[in-house]
Amino acid sequence: MIAAGRVCGACALVLALGCTPGELDDQFAETSDGDHQHEAPAAHAVIPLPLVATDDWRPGSAQDDPLRHERPATIDCPVAAWGPELGGLEVQTGSCGYFHVVQPSLVTIAPGDLIEVVVFHDRLDAAEASEGHVAVMLGDEVIWEQHVDIPSDAAVLEERWFADRAWPAGTRVGIHLHNHGYNAWTVLELTVLPSVPQR
DSSP states (O other): OOOOHHHHHHHHHHHHHOOOOOGGGHHHSSOOOOOOOOOOOOOOOOEEEEEOOTTTTTTSSSSOTTGGOOOOSSOOOGGGEEEETEEEEETTTTOOOOEEEEEEEEOOBBBTTEEEEEEEOOOBBBSEEEEEEEEEEETTTTEEEEEEESHHHEEEEEEOOOOOOOOOOTTTTEEEOOOOOOOEEEEEEEEEEOOOOOO
16 A cells, blocks of 8 residues: 555645635636536535545446456456555555446536546556556546556646536446556545535
8 A cells, every 4th residue: 555645745735736616616617628518607615525435446347347448358456456545545556457446426416516536646657668547437438537658757637527417326436547567546536516505
């Protein structure tokens, strides 16, 4: 598992990148790359809700893997290589070359809700130059992904966007990760900020 100091440093950086609900209109009125819509709806005093439970992940099958075209014929990913760590989901890729886990979503996502993904990776290295791929899926749809060059310095990957469709609670949520080398990745946040205050 990664050292607590490194995780705390990552969390501090995440907090520095964050914003209060009242600042969402200004921050997300801008557009960004990709298909996500970043036009801000009216701000509400609401609290982000966890989309998943950190300790409820289970290995996914090839049938429920939207990225099965990247899936090797044989997967060696022991349980000891991944699991909850200081509030996040940590994966050690030296022991797990292809990682895919799933669980049902805890909350409904409605159009206009703000989805946030925050992933931290330690310094990435490998014997040969390569690329890491991390993704989040809802059902069979990849809703967020990043390709990261290896070698690469430690970094926080963060994105927020407004949902353009609905997903009911219980929708299959998937995490995908693969890269070469003895590297550590941590999914720190996967949350939903409802556009309408919860009663």
